[in-house]
Amino acid sequence: MNISEVGKRAGLPPKTIRFYEEIGLITPKREANGYRVFSENDLHRLAFLRRARALGFTVQECRQLLHLYEDESRASADVKSLAREHLARIDAQLEELHQMRTTLAELINACMGDNRPDCPILRDLAR
Amino acid sequence: MNISEVGKRAGLPPKTIRFYEEIGLITPKREANGYRVFSENDLHRLAFLRRARALGFTVQECRQLLHLYEDESRASADVKSLAREHLARIDAQLEELHQMRTTLAELINACMGDNRPDCPILRDLAR
DNA sequence: ATGGAGGTTCCATCTTGTGGAAGGTCAAGG
DNA sequence: CCTTGACCTTCCACAAGATGGAACCTCCAT
Known part of the structure; x- marks a missing residue:
């Protein structure tokens, strides 16, 4: 092949x-x-x-x-252990991403999104 | 400085x-x-x-x-637009991670984790 | 003068591939 | 027999976003 x-x-x-x-x-x-x-x-x-x-x-x-x-x-325990470590890492990533998502969504929500310069997103980043 | x-x-x-x-x-x-x-x-x-x-x-x-x-x-709209794109990317990542988490958790759950070689996790990967 | 804490540059490394160039090989059609 | 196109090969570079280390310079205090 x-x-x-x-x-x-x-x-x-x-x-x-x-x-x-x-x-x-x-x-x-x-x-x-x-x-x-x-x-x-x-x-x-x-x-x-x-x-x-x-x-x-x-x-x-x-x-x-x-x-x-x-x-x-x-021993299947060894495989399970590897998988558990990986799961823990995934959970950590999920939590971090979720935190980011929450903050970002709030900021987006607070932003008028019009043609004026005032913007809560930039204000927060510059805080 | x-x-x-x-x-x-x-x-x-x-x-x-x-x-x-x-x-x-x-x-x-x-x-x-x-x-x-x-x-x-x-x-x-x-x-x-x-x-x-x-x-x-x-x-x-x-x-x-x-x-x-x-x-x-x-225009704050430009900032909001950037942030929205980013949010969409975060959501995509969240979804992918969540999918991985679900599958992985099922496999871990199905694995006895003892000292025998039989393991649903490996079985699934080799499927 | 000397020592240590800082500064500088440059190169390598990490992860997990992907893109492309230059060139060898194979099979089919004319 | 030759050409053409599809594969195959190796090797090098690049991506993101830093981080580690080596070699060397500079400043300040003792």
Whole structure:
């Protein structure tokens, strides 16, 4: 399987796949002409990576997840622990974003939005 | 005012202030010895920047906001419009994060987290 | 004079890719 | 057999928004 083929199947652009190889997330074989050849297992890993990234896991965490995935004697507690840490990070981000949203919405609400210069948004930023 | 002094007052580290100068957000004068000298206006701009960044505005948006701030004949509608775009982006991020959180929480909930290898989280990622 | 606290510049690093240039390869059609 | 276009390769640069460190300069106090 060539790179664009596996890309289509895994849902990742070739550029990203080359990048994942570069940082050691996959190690596809090479043909005599230098082209990468992807096995079913490579495809599997790439699809796994795409889903883990979509859930917001960092690349480092994906590395650990892949490692756990391939370790038949893993403890599910280790996976859960990783996921919990990630969840905590998401919650922190959500809280921060929510705080920003609240403040910003108030300011927008207070601003007339007409053609006069007076503006509560700028006033608050300059406070 | 030297860089660390203005940094303390504006709530920004010197490194960040140098960076802001590099990208043209401020243009402090220089003393004969090469040291930056910050005016009250520079301080004002830096504090403005810190608050705008804390609200999640990009540096480019901060540039525009500063421009509007100093334009006495601005229309508050322009500021509001910028802020609205930013709010929309925040909402999009919130939605994405929320979606990730929901999925992740379900998976965590389904995982026993014991010392056995069976794990719904990995199963889902490998789906 | 010397020491330490500040200042300066420049370069590297972080994260997660993406864009593009220069060039090799393959398969199909004329 | 040759050309054309679609792929493939590597390598370098850039994005945002800083941050860390090295090497070196300057000022002030003792």
